Amino acid sequence: MSCVEEPRWLDEDEQRIWRSYLLGHARLNELLDRDLREHHDLSLAEYEVLVRLSEAGDRSMRMAELAEFSNQSRSRLSHTVDRLARDGLVARNTCDDDRRGVWAILTDAGFRRLAEAACTHVRGVRAYFVDAVRGEDYRALGRAFDAILGNMAAAEERPESVSR
Amino acid sequence: MSCVEEPRWLDEDEQRIWRSYLLGHARLNELLDRDLREHHDLSLAEYEVLVRLSEAGDRSMRMAELAEFSNQSRSRLSHTVDRLARDGLVARNTCDDDRRGVWAILTDAGFRRLAEAACTHVRGVRAYFVDAVRGEDYRALGRAFDAILGNMAAAEERPESVSR
DNA sequence: CGGGAATAGTTGACGGCTCAATCATAGTTC
DNA sequence: GAACTATGATTGAGCCGTCAACTATTCCCG
Numbered sequence: 001m002s003c004v005e006e007p008r009w010l011d012e013d014e015q016r017i018w019r020s021y022l023l024g025h026a027r028l029n030e031l032l033d034r035d036l037r038e039h040h041d042l043s044l045a046e047y048e049v050l051v052r053l054s055e056a057g058d059r060s061m062r063m064a065e066l067a068e069f070s071n072q073s074r075s076r077l078s079h080t081v082d083r084l085a086r087d088g089l090v091a092r093n094t095c096d097d098d099r100r101g102v103w104a105i106l107t108d109a110g111f112r113r114l115a116e117a118a119c120t121h122v123r124g125v126r127a128y129f130v131d132a133v134r135g136e137d138y139r140a141l142g143r144a145f146d147a148i149l150g151n152m153a154a155a156e157e158r159p160e161s162v163s164r
Numbered sequence: 165m166s167c168v169e170e171p172r173w174l175d176e177d178e179q180r181i182w183r184s185y186l187l188g189h190a191r192l193n194e195l196l197d198r199d200l201r202e203h204h205d206l207s208l209a210e211y212e213v214l215v216r217l218s219e220a221g222d223r224s225m226r227m228a229e230l231a232e233f234s235n236q237s238r239s240r241l242s243h244t245v246d247r248l249a250r251d252g253l254v255a256r257n258t259c260d261d262d263r264r265g266v267w268a269i270l271t272d273a274g275f276r277r278l279a280e281a282a283c284t285h286v287r288g289v290r291a292y293f294v295d296a297v298r299g300e301d302y303r304a305l306g307r308a309f310d311a312i313l314g315n316m317a318a319a320e321e322r323p324e325s326v327s328r
Numbered sequence: 329c330g331g332g333a334a335t336a337g338t339t340g341a342c343g344g345c346t347c348a349a350t351c352a353t354a355g356t357t358c
Numbered sequence: 359g360a361a362c363t364a365t366g367a368t369t370g371a372g373c374c375g376t377c378a379a380c381t382a383t384t385c386c387c388g
Contacts, residue, residue: 007287014294017306021293024309025189026235027316043344063367071190076345078368083344100353100366123171129185130178132315133308140304142181144297145188151296152191207374227337240375242338247374264336264383 032124040117045072045080047121050089050106050114059106062095066104089113196288204281209236209244211285214253214270214278223270226259230268253277 010018029044036042048070053059061069067077081104084090089110095101133141174182193208200206206214212234217223225233231241245268248254253274259265270278297305
């Protein structure tokens with residue numbers, strides 16, 4: 001299926017900024033992922049899961065909730081937790097009150113690994129992201145992504161989407 | 165290998181914005197990728213390659229250069245071009261003056277497919293990114309990612325990196 | 329010229345992600 | 359309570375990306 005009418009194309013500035021964002025994100029992600037893999041044998045996705053578990057009460061969370069918080073599909077989370085469980089960093093426990101459900105639990109080994117990795121990771125996030133941007137622009141960046149998120153959420157509500 | 169000394173942790177605002185960015189990017193990317201795949205059977209990576217080729221003189225580019233411009237490793241580009249060539253959207257031509265080299269060439273079918281896809285894609289980039297952000301914040305976002313890119317490039321020059 | 333280093337690109341194995349199908353359990357309706 | 363539907367999570371196939379090894383060509387330097 002293709003698009004029925006010409007869109008408003010991006011002007012030069014709009015395009016330049018869009019591409020800075022694309023390139024910047026790609027490079028940053030690559031760097032942070034590599035740091036975690038090299039030094040701590042964790043992918044960004046795995047790290048994210050450990051972080052969210054560590055912040056939860058009892059260091060545990062239901063799979064569906066964990067999927068949301070760690071920005072992964074349920075299926076992807078299943079696989080990620082498989083790997084983390086294989087390495088002993090997370091354990092699974094079936095849920096008593098809803099026996100379809102499963103709790104993912106951060107083990108002590110998982111907590112220790114996270115503590116080490118967080119140190120490296122935060123250092124990177126600071127050096128390459130937070131501290132690289134002027135404070136005023138940093139706040140603007142926050143507003144920008146909040147707007148993007150809000151707008152996407154609103155678009156999902158609306159009946160006819162952008163693409164045809 | 166782990167990190168030797170405590171980093172300066174992110175304060176609440178820094179962290180909130182960092183996470184907005186992570187989530188916003190994840191959702192946006194998902195959406196744009198899905199639009200391209202559903203309507204035009206192209207991944208974002210494939211789309212990017214077609215775009216860069218279409219902008220080059222003669223609709224063709226050396227593989228190494230194309231890899232840079234489309235933000236992919238050379239190896240990844242090889243695979244991506246494999247797929248595009250299999251679908252007849254790109255052709256390969258060995259280079260006359262440097263016989264190690266290969267030209268990737270956008271075919272007519274590739275150009276047509278790109279024209280269709282661009283329409284959908286630009287519409288999405290506009291709706292979900294460019295037009296979702298206030299003009300002032302949009303420019304700030306550009307400055308932010310330019311700073312991030314500049315800073316990473318500078319860091320690569322320096323001897324000792326952030327991670328240990 | 330000859331040999332070693334550098335460069336262009338490809339390949340294949342492996343791991344991660346997506347998608348659709350599946351299983352098990354829970355809720356709902358008559 | 360039987361049948362349907364909805365929900366929570368997993369599975370496996372297939373595609374994509376990464377990494378290290380490889381081939382082929384060119385460059386450099388004595």
